Amino acid sequence: MGSFVVSARKYRPSSFGTVVGQKNITSTLKNAIKNDHLAQSFLFCGPRGVGKTSCARILAKTVNCFNIADSENIEACNECESCKSFNDGHSLNIYELDAASNNSVDGIRSLVDQVRLAPQIGNRKIYIIDEVHMLSQQAFNAFLKTLEEPPEHAMFILATTEKHKIIPTILSRCQIFNFSRISVADIVSQLERISKSESIEAEPRALHAIAQQSDGAMRDALSMFDQIVGFAGNKMTYEHVIENLNLLNEEYFFKTATAIYEHNVSAGLLIFDEILKKGFDAQHFIVGLGNHFRNLLISQDPKTIHLIETADNIKKQYYEQSKLYNDVLIIHILNALSKCDVNYRSSKNQRLHVELCLIFITKSDLVEKKNDKPQITTIQETVSTPPKPAPNSPSPAINQETPPPPTAPPPQFDSLDPSSGPHGVTDSEKKRNQILKAVSSPSKSAGSKLKGTISIADIMAKKAQEDDAKKDEPIMPFTQEEFLTAWHASILKYKDGGKINLYNTLTKKNPVVDANFNFEIEINNSVQEESITVEKLELLAELRIKLKNHKINLITIVTESKDEYRPYTTLDKFKKMAVKNPKMIELHKRIDLDINN
Template sequence: MDNFIVSARKYRPVTFDSVVGQQHVTNTLKNAIHNNQLAQAFLFCGPRGVGKTTCARILAKTINCENISASSEACGACESCKSFQNGASFSIHELDAASNNSVEDIRSLIEQVRIPPQVGKYKIYIIDEVHMLSQAAFNAFLKTLEEPPAYAIFILATTEKHKILPTILSRCQIFDFNRIKVEDMSGHLATIAQKESISYEDDGLHIIAQKADGGLRDALSMFDQIASFSNKQITYQAVIDNLNILDYDYYFQLMAAVSQENAADTLLIFDNILNRGFDGGHFIAGLSSHLRNLLVTKDPKTLKLLEVSDNIKKRYLEQSQQINTGLLLSALNIANQCEINYRTSKNHRLQVELALLKLCHLSSAIKLSVNGISASSVELKKKLLESVAIPQNSSPDIVNKAIPIPVVSSAAVNSSNNPPTPSLPVAKPAAPVKGWGSYKPSIAVPSLNTVFEEKAIEEDEEELVKGSEFREVTLNGFLEKWNVLAENLKVESRITLYTIMTASQPRLKGNLIEIDVENAVQMDQLREGKIDILNYLRVELRNFSLELEGVQIEQSKVRKPYTSQEKYQVMATKNPALETLRKTFNLGLS
């Protein structure tokens, strides 16, 4: 136990090449050393745990190394390198600005800068968390930072670049450190696991890397914790149990139940998640991410946007092929609205369960609406053809009488004054058969009703299979459906939403619908009814990428009275005697 060193310290990079995920910084620094073009002040910026202080120490050690290699790396064997590694270097000083942020501390540092280095070519000062310096300390540091001695180099590190004075920033070479990618981090963890003889699963390391949120130090801390928890066997199950992470499997099971419209299993899965101690808001946020990932995997080009292991990618790919894009878009809209309303809701569980029930009935709503469109189109075509309807079991004479073949002379065709009259196409009669008279078809002739009805059904079915789910929307068609929906809302006594929809004409900009609202109250009402409006319009207009946005118009000079006080002021302006009456009887406003 006395000799145990945490992985974040034990495997801290000691050369530029061993730094993880910051090649753009390390390559620049190596080139600067190789070309002898070192600035006198560096500023390393970036989130925690990405290698700022580590790179500062490597840079300081390499600058003073007596035998720099051809690849601009420190040798690690000279006197300067050994003294730095043992923490006994007199030329490299490290200052923590979080605890030494006063003017006196900076003045003491300035006094030290005047003394040349005893060993090595440069005297290097590493100031960590430099944003913690006080305003007076920054001002005292300005002159020295701008014109330091030729042997002095300052390396500043911070997580909050915006807190540093612009006058300090202008005197430094600034290097922005990126969050470390999940793939780079999991690969580094795998290397450490092999060195420590720890068995691991790639899925487990990916979860650790995702949980670290770009910080390698956080990932190494979790790595040590799980290695102890699982007795040096880092499995996927051990990671999610120890870090209390919602398993991907829950969301895959949930979406499978939603696609099968199984509301009971959906609610039971959510209940199991709550019993494990997870928060409903955390669950619904994870569901939104899961739906987003399913939409991303719809196109192989965007598959690389998923920061998950290969096994999980395959599962996303399989499930995305089984669920309709329109269903996913509507489900994502419902989950997003639930996440927005979750914080203000008093009954959090009911809010999530209501969203899950809506998800389970999305397929039925879409099918019902599509079938209604198909049936209405067939009925319309049947009504248009009632005038030429022919019974299925008609005799040849009835057929000949019902559909007379127009005779058009060549003179009539060639005459410009008498253009030919269009007629229905008539099939060529089959050869006559004995016993059927002069016109007897060799096979049964279906009626026009049957032909056109079957054709209409075939067209609708083909349209559903081959038709795009992002059909172009015309302005007239959109306004027609918009007005129908507004009338339906009026019938349902949703007067506020009806007023918003009819007060001004909506604007259609591609797939974005803009509607004007007068105040924040109407904006809130529009947000609440947004899902219902979009679910109706997306299905009716066959475009599942439609979006709705409210635009709050500027208040006019004559403001509408809303409160009791405002209404009274308007009335008193029109009739001054009202104010006299109020004062006489000492009346108040309720």
């Protein structure tokens, strides 16, 4: 029985040509060898597992190869005496020191002593110091002199993952090469090569999942690959990978996005519950869902679809799902997910925090779906559709039962050329024109669109109120004055906490409590509504405790502002400016201004 050699060693690159993902560096080194312009000290920086030590060894072997002058390709011949001794690991011309385990001044002194001796065969002695940032200050000092004036036959290759820890005196004496993380595509194609030579049948999606998980480090990717092969044998599927690496199946996100599109709150909550039961963190889900919507957004344009690092058939799945969504709604959802992520750690009930966010994005265009009329609170209205769509104008799909046929044919998924097809241009032009059209003819009133909207927080607060009534919660009477004192004390934190807009909305008018302990807050745009939604439950809880009355409830009233159109968001302000000065639209077009928030 032959002994198993891990892939990271078995497939370690042995020539410049087989180094993965560092083409700039290998070709610079090859050119330097060819022109005999090789420096004597190098610093290889970059994350772990990207090929720094491999490149150092290849460089050592190549400069010592007897036949290098005849090599057209500047690659070691692997046949001469020197190459053979390198390949067998017996070469005396290479000296490796791991500064992580040997960082004392003695280690460096013995290295410095060796440097004086010329090589017996070959013409260069190469000293590789790995993790050089771990050397002690004394060791650095002992080394400095040698590094400054090395004997002609000596070459130093220092490698580090933490360049910022290297003292400037060392940096200035070395030629620095920055190794980058290896791209997912490069890792996938290397894994494909290895699968082929090991006769392993691996699904492209499985290899993509490994590559994504490796964070640009080939060594990590290969260890994971070995681990999964050990489990799955010679047929590797995506399920094998997610099971072994404990990843969240992408299908969950596709299903959640479908539930959101269908306004199916229970489906979304059940998916989330299933994920939690599998032992995944709730925040993991939110981040993953954010990434999913990011992929949907970039799938909408053939020019950006190649930015999704996944197998071609999954890209197609993203493209299909992205047709359900209007880009502005996706941005709205991304925004909500990002807020949820940011506030996750500080939330006391993290599960509820995520569930609320899910409910919020699932229900955000509830009313429009019900009435089938374009009157809605979500932001996409204000950007892409005028209130009454003209018969000929193509209106975004999201609010209709069936998506309109796509105007562009599906992009070619096997071609990753970003400039492929003229349709992408037409499409994005069209979108831009729609935005500009909306911009140049602003809707009459942002407030009017909010009319009749049921906010999720309203539903939640009402439910909380009902639940509370069932229990023996105190319902103490209080005066309007007492209420106002409690109210102002409760909202002061928004002023101090930098939420000035919210504070201003809440202090615009002193709220009046009615006989049923309800009070009203007037709002007139979606941003205000959103910010109140976020704070409402906490604010109510505080008031109820302060006034010892658990029936207190806040109702948001959307005022139909008949007075002048009042800009609130950046986009609103831009629209207003554009009406006064149409040149603003030209400016928007030219500098590709981002005004979506």
